[in-house]
Structure formats: structure tokens, C-alpha cells
Amino acid sequence: xxKIEITKTEIMTAEPMLGxxxxxxxxxxxxxxxxxxxxxxxxxxxxxITRDYAKDDLVLVSVLKGxxxxxxxxxxxxxxxxxxxxxxxxxxxxxxxxxxxxxxxKDLSNSIRGKDVLVVEDIIDTGLTLSRLLDILGSRGANSIxxxxxxxxxxxxxKKQLKIDYTGFVVxxxxxxxxxxxxxxxxxxxxxxxxxxxxxxx
Ligand code: IMP
Ligand code: MG
Numbered sequence: 001x002x003k004i005e006i007t008k009t010e011i012m013t014a015e016p017m018l019g020x021x022x023x024x025x026x027x028x029x030x031x032x033x034x035x036x037x038x039x040x041x042x043x044x045x046x047x048x049i050t051r052d053y054a055k056d057d058l059v060l061v062s063v064l065k066g067x068x069x070x071x072x073x074x075x076x077x078x079x080x081x082x083x084x085x086x087x088x089x090x091x092x093x094x095x096x097x098x099x100x101x102x103x104x105x106k107d108l109s110n111s112i113r114g115k116d117v118l119v120v121e122d123i124i125d126t127g128l129t130l131s132r133l134l135d136i137l138g139s140r141g142a143n144s145i146x147x148x149x150x151x152x153x154x155x156x157x158x159k160k161q162l163k164i165d166y167t168g169f170v171v172x173x174x175x176x177x178x179x180x181x182x183x184x185x186x187x188x189x190x191x192x193x194x195x196x197x198x199x200x201x202x
Contacts, residue, residue, distance in 0.1 A: 023187075023189070023190070024190060024191070027197075028196060028197050028198055028201050028202065029177070029178075029187075029190075029194035029195070029196065029197070030194055030195045030197055031192050031193070031194050032169075032171065032176060032192075032193045032194055032195055033169055033179075033192060033193040034192050035191040035192050038073075038168070038179060038191075038192065038193070039073075041168050041169065042070075042073045042074055042077050042168070043077050045074060045077065045148070045166050045168060046074060046076075046077020046078045046079070047077070048166065049074075049077075049078050049080075049118065049148070049166060050077075050078050050079045050080055053078075053080055053116060053118075054080070056080075056116040056143075056144075057114070057115050057116055057143075058078075058080055058081075058082040058083075058115075058116050058117075058118060059082065059083050059084070059085055059110075059112055059115045059116065059117050059118070060074070060075055060078075060082060060083070060084045060085070060118050060120050061084075061085050061086070061087055061108065061112075061117055061118070061119045061120060061137070062084065062085070062086050062087070062120045063086075063087055063088070063089065063119065063120065063121050063122070063130075063133065064086055064087065064088040064106065065088070065180070065182075065188070066121070066122030066123065066180045066181050066182065066188070067120045067121050067122040067150070067180060068180055069179050069180035069188070070120060070121075070122060070150040070168070070179065070180055071084065071120045074120060074148065083110070085108045085109055085110055085112075086106065086108070086109070087104070087106060087107060087108055087133070088104075088105040088106035089102040089103065089104055089105060089129065089133060090102065090103050090105055091128065091129040091132075101132070102129055102132045102133060102136075104136070111140070112137065112140050112141070112142045113140060113141040113142065114141065114142070114143050115142050115143060116142070116143050116144045116146075117137065117142045117144065117145045117146070118145075118146050118147070118148055118165075118166075119133070119134065119137070119145065119146070119147045119148065120148050120149075121147065121148070121149040121150070122149070122150050122151065122179075122180050122181050123149060123150065123151040123152075123153055123171075123176070123181060124147075124149045124151070124152055124153065124157075124162065124164060125153045125156050125157075126156050126157060126158040126159065127157050127158060127159035127160075127162040128158055128159060130147065130149075130159075130162060131159040131162050134147070134162075146165040146166070147162075147163065147164050147165050147166070148164075148165060148166035148167075149164050149166070149167055149168070150167075150168040150169070150179065150180070151167075151168060151169055151170075151171050151176065151181075151193070152164055152167045152168075152169070152170045152171070153170075153171050153172075153173060153176075154170065155172070155173035156173060169193070171193070172195075174195045174196075175195070175196050175199050175202075176193055176194065176195055176196070177190060177193075177194055177196055177202070178190030178191070178192050178193045178194050179191065179192065179193050181193070183196055183199070183202040184202065186202070187202075
């Protein structure tokens with residue numbers, strides 16, 4: 001029979017790791033916006049969008065994957081007849097910043113000709129990816145194209161002229177995660193927005 005021996009030292013070093021910290025109470029995270037604050041802000045944004053688009057044929061275009069949580073909450077706060085669609089793009093990044101070239105990995109399922117489009121994004125940083133995406137969508141005959149971004153990180157902005165029509169929160173120039181935003185694929189499931197204290201441990 002296989003016998004696994006655990007020494008006393010192994011148990012002692014394992015204990016602090018287990019502690020009371022879970023993925024949501026991870027000590028490397030500092031909460032910036034709580035679940036409650038987010039819910040309140042989404043309600044306000046939804047009411048504003050409902051007023052602004054009262055007579056329009058609205059399509060929410062979510063940019064995967066980061067904006068999926070924002071989309072799911074925002075669409076339920078918009079009391080209008082609407083449809084949703086998804087796009088996935090990859091930006092070619094060099095070591096320091098995104099270059100602004102985007103490759104469409106998944107295009108919209110339906111035409112946006114004549115529609116009022118609201119692009120739903122998780123965060124605008126340099127703005128290069130979104131500017132390019134708006135150029136691409138702008139050539140497809142939509143009636144209007146506006147932008148809703150859950151977070152606005154204005155400091156690294158390169159595309160200064162990029163207009164964000166609806167913003168959830170403005171964040172400092174730090175790496176944030178949660179509510180759809182990731183660090184190497186992790187943390188999208190956090191119900192709040194947090195700053196990663198030590199990115200090398202993210
Ligand atoms: P940019 O505006 O072209 O620089 O790229 C924005 C994209 O970079 C966003 O859609 C995110 O995927 C990612 N990003 C930028 N800042 C952060 C952050 O603080 N946390 C997580 N992802 C970020
Ligand atoms: Mg994104």
C-alpha cells in the first residue's frame with residue numbers, strides 16, 4: 001500500500017499558505033471599487049443610456065473577453081429593446097506599449113448598417129486598440145457609434161482625442177484586475193476591482 005509521509009516542517013510551512021485567504025481575499029489585492037459601489041454605478045449608467053437611446057435601434061458590441069462581466073450587468077440596467085454582439089481582437093504589443101495594430105479574431109455576427117452601436121469595453125488605457133476598432137466599425141454604415149468603458153485609465157493615453165461617452169470609474173495608472181479584467185488570464189471572476197500590489201506575484 002502506498003504510504004505518504006508528511007513531516008512536521010511541511011505541515012508548519014503549509015499552514016500560513018492556507019490561512020484564511022481565498023482567491024477573493026488574496027493578500028496581493030487591494031480593493032479599489034467594491035461590489036456595492038459597482039452595482040450602484042452600473043444602475044446610473046444604465047439609466048443614462050436608457051434616456052439617451054430611447055428612440056434608437058441599439059446594439060451593444062462587447063469586446064471580448066474583458067468586457068463580458070460589464071456587458072452582463074450593464075445590459076440588465078438598460079430598459080430598452082436591444083441586441084448584443086461580440087468581437088474579439090488581439091492587439092500586437094511590443095514590450096512597452098500596444099502598437100495600435102489590431103487583428104480581428106472574431107468579427108460581429110450581424111451587420112451594424114443603420115444601427116446605433118454602443119461599444120462596451122472593460123478599460124481604456126493607451127486607447128490604441130479601441131481607436132483602431134472604432135475606425136474599423138466606422139466604415140460599416142452604422143447610424144451612430146459610441147463608446148462605454150467600465151474603467152478609464154487616462155494617464156497612459158496616447159489617443160488623446162478618443163472620446164469615452166459613458167465611463168464607470170476613472171482609475172490611477174496602476175494595474176487593476178477583477179470584474180472581467182485579468183492578469184495573465186487570472187482574476188476575471190473577482191466581483192470587485194482591485195489593484196495588484198505586487199504584479200510580479202500576480
Ligand atoms: P489600450 O487602450 O490599447 O492600451 O489597451 C487596452 C487593453 O489593455 C484593455 O482592453 C485591457 O485588455 C488591457 N489593459 C490595460 N490596462 C489594464 C489593467 O490595468 N488591467 C488589466 N488589463 C488592462
Ligand atoms: Mg480589452
